[in-house]
Amino acid sequence: MSRRRTDRVEDLVAWLLTCLGLLAVLGSVLVGHAAHGAALGRDGAPIPIRAVLLDDAPARSAAHQRVPAGRHRVPVAWTGVDGIVHVVEVTVPPALPAGSSVTVWLDRTGRVVADPSERTAQAVAFGISAGLTVIALTWAVLALLWSAVCRVTAACNDAGWTREWARVEPRWRHMAR
Structure with a gap:
């Protein structure tokens, strides 16, 4: 069975978006780790x-x-x-x-800072929320892209079916009489 060109485009885009989604997971881990480090600060131990x-x-x-x-x-x-x-x-x-x-x-400058256990908990929460935000936004963009691709391929399929029906319908109507 031959496949339509739009099916091949959808398959290619699905693979591409899936790979980008998996890369987004890695990116969110890296962003979360960086956010955690930034929240702890570079001032050294209190x-x-x-x-x-x-x-x-x-x-x-x-x-x-x-x-x-x-x-x-x-x-x-x-x-x-x-x-x-x-x-x-x-x-x-x-x-x-x-x-x-x-x-x-x-801290090293003599400023009062949060208790280390509280500071660590806040940094972990900040890192997790930053990572989850990145993954949620990335997946939302990927879902919008997928939706746009599906709309375009559906419109292409509809136009192709309309052309095919315009070509076949007169013969079919003639045969049905």
Whole structure:
């Protein structure tokens, strides 16, 4: 059975788009890895220091509340290696009294950064979401391309069938009488 030219075009485009879809998976992994690395930053590992709470951290919410209170921002202070006292607000667990010792994380420049476990979790989430976004957008574009190819080949097939019917129909009508 001979195949129409449009069938061969559809097959070729299907193979091409499938290969591009598989390459998109690889690309999304690479983008996700790069996004993860960017989210972690290139500042090196954060440095832990001990700081003292300047105010009481509010207690947890009552058990009867529908949405429990999370962690709270409270001012803390520490003395740097240069002898200067630094005061910033950081997120701490609830119900800690003033004077309690907490760990604060600093980058190489002395800026307060997120706890490494929180930072890592955020970086993983960012990398995964970046990779999934790339794959979703790429596959959406490939699906639109496939839809356009199918429309064009269907229009070509329809035009061919119309020409064929215009050629065959007079003979068929004559034979049917």
